[in-house]
Amino acid sequence: MKTSINNEAHWHELRKNRIGASECAALFGQHEYIDLFSLYHRILSGKVQDENDAMWWGKKEESLIAEYATEKLGMNLSKVTDYYYLEDVNLGASPDYVDQDGQFVQIKSTTQRYESDNLPMYIESQLQQEMLCTGTKTIICLVKYADRRVIAYHRDFNEAFCKELIQRAKDFFVMLEARDEPSVTLKSAALAKQLYLYSEDKKEIDKRFDEDFALQVSQLKSLRAQSRDLEKQISVLDASIKQQIEDAEIVLYGTEGVLTAKTQVENHKAREATTVTKRIIRIKGE
Incomplete structure (x- = not known):
């Protein structure tokens, strides 16, 4: 099914109670930004995410990439003005x-410098849902990389994946109808600010986390910083010890002297020099 999009507000209205193609990877736990918990509250609230800086830049770059495709790739692109749904x-x-x-x-645009044959899961699943909803068997994804190259990826409809997608979506809405809230994940916690956008009562969201949640996050950051500092110290000491061992002639372990690599090499060179000298003397003697 499809319906014409009158304006952006109408587009948001059409999307608010549906899982969009750009969100469906969350059903598989493979989305870069959202998980089931945040998707659950997004749809339960009937709201869509407010435009952030990344989304703003994405829209601006989108039209430029389309213009590039027209001029450089010989494609004649027209903006889609319909919303498709099952x-x-x-x-x-x-x-x-x-x-x-x-x-x-x-x-799409990415900060990656080099292209890959495989696109991220959240993009691959988006393309599949778009083919599923539009009833098409192929789709093109234009990706602009950090070095400003634009690569065209051609994808075919994957029936098995889309069957699984439909089943997971149905299970999700059964869970939503029963108000069976998904578990909070680390990704949910990291996106707490995003969750606030989907709730009129921010205090209610706050209660979903431990009372000392902010303290835990602060402690985690501190420990990670300490860990990085310790790794640096370990690296410096390790390099220093290795260099000293390499430069030293003998390293003492208890009462035993252990020849280092440097000493062994020098001894080997000395033996070679002695052998060559003996050979020269022998030849002269002959």
Whole structure:
């Protein structure tokens, strides 16, 4: 099914009670930013995330990448103005563009410098959901890398993956209907600020964490900093000891003297020199 998008507010209204293509990796625990807990509260509240700096820059770069694809890659792209969704399960999608052949095109930018044949799971799953909702069998993903190259990735519809996606989505909404809240994960805790966006009562969200949650986070940061400092000290001492052993002639362990690599090499060279001298004397004697 599809419906025309009147404006951005209408687009948000269509999305608020559905799992969007850019969110579905959370159903597999493979999303870069969100997990089931944050997705649960996002849909339960009926809100969508406010635009942040990353999203703002993403929109700006999207149009530039589309312009690049038109001028440099010979693609004729048109902005998609429809929202696609499934009737029997709350999954939706709105690809970025459609090309001259009617093929949908998704645009991404990344800070990675070098391309890879495999895209991150949260992008691969997004492409699959977009094909699922639009009823298409192929899709193109244009990715701009940090060195400003744009690579076109072609993907085919994966029926087995989409069947699993549909089942996980159905299970998720059963859990949502029963108010069976998913467990808080470390990712949820790290995104506590994001969770606040989906709740009118911030105190209620606060109670989901231990009372000393902020203290725990502070202690963890402190311990990690100490750990890094200790690693640096260990590295310096290790290098110093190795250098001293290499430079020393004899290292004493208890009452035994152990020849170091340097001493052994010098002794070996001395033996070679002695052998060569004896050979020269022998030859002269002959």
